[in-house]
Amino acid sequence: GEDVEQSLFLSVREGDSSVINCTYTDSSSTYLYWYKQEPGAGLQLLTYIFSNMDMKQDQRLTVLLNKKDKHLSLRIADTQTGDSAIYFCAETGNYGQNFVFGPGTRLSVLP
Amino acid sequence: GAVVSQHPSWVICKSGTSVKIECRSLDFQATTMFWYRQFPKQSLMLMATSNEGSKATYEQGVEKDKFLINHASLTLSTLTVTSAHPEDSSFYICSANQGGNQPQHFGDGTRLSIL
Numbered sequence: 001g002e003d004v005e006q007s008l009f010l011s012v013r014e015g016d017s018s019v020i021n022c023t024y025t026d027s028s029s030t031y032l033y034w035y036k037q038e039p040g041a042g043l044q045l046l047t048y049i050f051s052n053m054d055m056k057q058d059q060r061l062t063v064l065l066n067k068k069d070k071h072l073s074l075r076i077a078d079t080q081t082g083d084s085a086i087y088f089c090a091e092t093g094n095y096g097q098n099f100v101f102g103p104g105t106r107l108s109v110l111p
Numbered sequence: 112g113a114v115v116s117q118h119p120s121w122v123i124c125k126s127g128t129s130v131k132i133e134c135r136s137l138d139f140q141a142t143t144m145f146w147y148r149q150f151p152k153q154s155l156m157l158m159a160t161s162n163e164g165s166k167a168t169y170e171q172g173v174e175k176d177k178f179l180i181n182h183a184s185l186t187l188s189t190l191t192v193t194s195a196h197p198e199d200s201s202f203y204i205c206s207a208n209q210g211g212n213q214p215q216h217f218g219d220g221t222r223l224s225i226l
Contacts, residue, residue, distance in 0.1 A: 042217040
């Protein structure tokens with residue numbers, strides 16, 4: 001079945017850029033998503049990208065998609081302490097039949 | 112826009128009781144609602160998918176008689192944990208979308224603690 005992989009931990013210093021990586025196996029992925037989860041809360045949709053795009057930028061967030069390598073990344077510019085959270089990559093195949101989440105990357109922002 | 116409200120946010124109850132969790136889409140019609148379970152420091156585990164007016168589709172290993180899901184309207188789905196036991200203690204999260212590949216929008220989760 002489909003699989004989504006992420007590194008589990010990332011630490012960066014405040015003000016630096018963070019890059020969170022994700023790989024997936026479903027070649028029919030239509031949309032790919034990034035969600036943020038703060039402690040004790042639900043998931044907040046940060047951004048998503050259609051599979052025919054290779055980049056999407058939204059303020060401090062930049063999403064890069066390499067469809068050939070099935071690799072997705074989320075870059076957070078000027079990382080702040082409020083960005084500390086778990087970031088989930090997710091993908092859905094055609095018609096949204098399967099919505100698959102990665103294990104989540106715990107981002108720690110150091111002062 | 113696309114707000115999903117989940118209630119209650121935290122519930123503590125005795126073993127053997129049944130607990131109902133509500134999930135509402137406040138400003139959109141949710142064709143599909145999803146129920147997840149999340150263990151500490153782990154990713155989300157999809158329990159079931161429900162479409163309005165239809166029976167829920169449960170993932171393998173999820174007991175449908177234990178976790179009753181009702182999706183009676185386009186804005187409300189409920190999850191009832193029947194005869195809850197301590198091993199059912201977990202963080203339950205719902206989400207909703209307008210079908211197909213539309214993004215899922217999540218509630219804030221319900222922390223269920225069974226004593």
